[in-house]
Amino acid sequence: MDFSIFQQYGPALLKGFANTILCWALGTVLGMALGLVIALIQRYAPRPVRWIVQAYIEIIRGTPFLVQLFVLYYGGPLIGLRLDALPAGLLGLTIYGSPYFAEIFRSGFRAVPHGQIEAARAIGMTEMTIVRRILLPLGLVSALPALINFSIILTKETVILSIITVPELMYQVNRMSTETFRYLEANLVLALFFWVLVETISRVGRRLETRITKHLIERT
């Protein structure tokens, strides 16, 4: 085994890691936003719209991320959607995450006691205000652990973007290993790297979670 290649390829790997973080952060934020919109549509829109959104959820959750990326990146140009690898990957990650986030928000909203919403109505709040002041803050807090959990899962999905040539960490590692024939070392280090990354994020996430829930328990 020979690990000196990591020195030589350091800058490329760092750039790849920056892209991984970029894809993950933007994909998570955009996916969450889209998921929130979907969850609100599921709650308030008329029935036909809800059916369409439900079909979207089932389709995205029932198909592999890789196939979704292929449809988007290789199939997109046939209907005039011509994207570079990185934007395509970001869009793919957003679309892929959105139904899972939507389900998380939906169950978060369901955890809001109905009495709170009735009370808000009784004192004359409009539906918009109820969403803004009651449903969102309370729902978000109960959705928080699941949101963190799914965000961690998304870090692992970013490596799949390398298959459609998004220049993220795994893509750079693959390039390095094909140029130097050090396949084993490269992938082994990548595995250890992800292990540490995911473990660290989950620890931070758990701490964040206990802090916020403790705060809530003190208040009630």
Next chain:
Amino acid sequence: MFSLPVFLESFGPLIWAARYTLLISFLGIGLGLVIGALICAARLSPYIALRRFAAVWVSFLRGVPLLVQLLVFYYTLPVIGIDVPAFVAAVVTVGICASAYISEIWRGAIAALPKGQSEAATAIGMGPRDIWTRVILPQAVTMSLPALINELILLVKASSLVSVVGILEITRASQAQAATTFRPLEVYIAAACIYLAINLCLAVLGRYLEHRTAV
């Protein structure tokens, strides 16, 4: 534009390849169930070394993306002198990865059983062996069935990644089909439809089991 004939024609070879997706998923979950049971037992065992090992096993396999695991496994085997076909390597990787999730499902199911169950069994004079085989395990396994179906759905989707190491399944077949027809849009949508059909069937089975096993 979207060409319907191309779309319909690509179903033939893709459905043929679907048997390998199913084979990988079912063998993977079978292997995952066996290893998962062992890991779960290790996690609940009184020996700290076994518990540590199982905890590291679960944390590693859940922390590393399956695609990276596949490549590590794929490149490690020749180095340590094991020469197996790529298909076997892929199934073993998928199974090992699933074992981490399955052991957690089972641990959760066992933990969810009311403590009174094993206390009651002890009170009527059952030994530890009987308590496990006749009280705890039958209930825990039944309770975990919907979650296991869910895991199987995840595996069907995850099996698309083994296309990367050259194994012919739906995704790999659709890549080949897209390359020969120059119509990636229709072909990949067809592939998505097949995955969706498989997973919807599994989801229906899962819901049925949930109703059946609900006490």
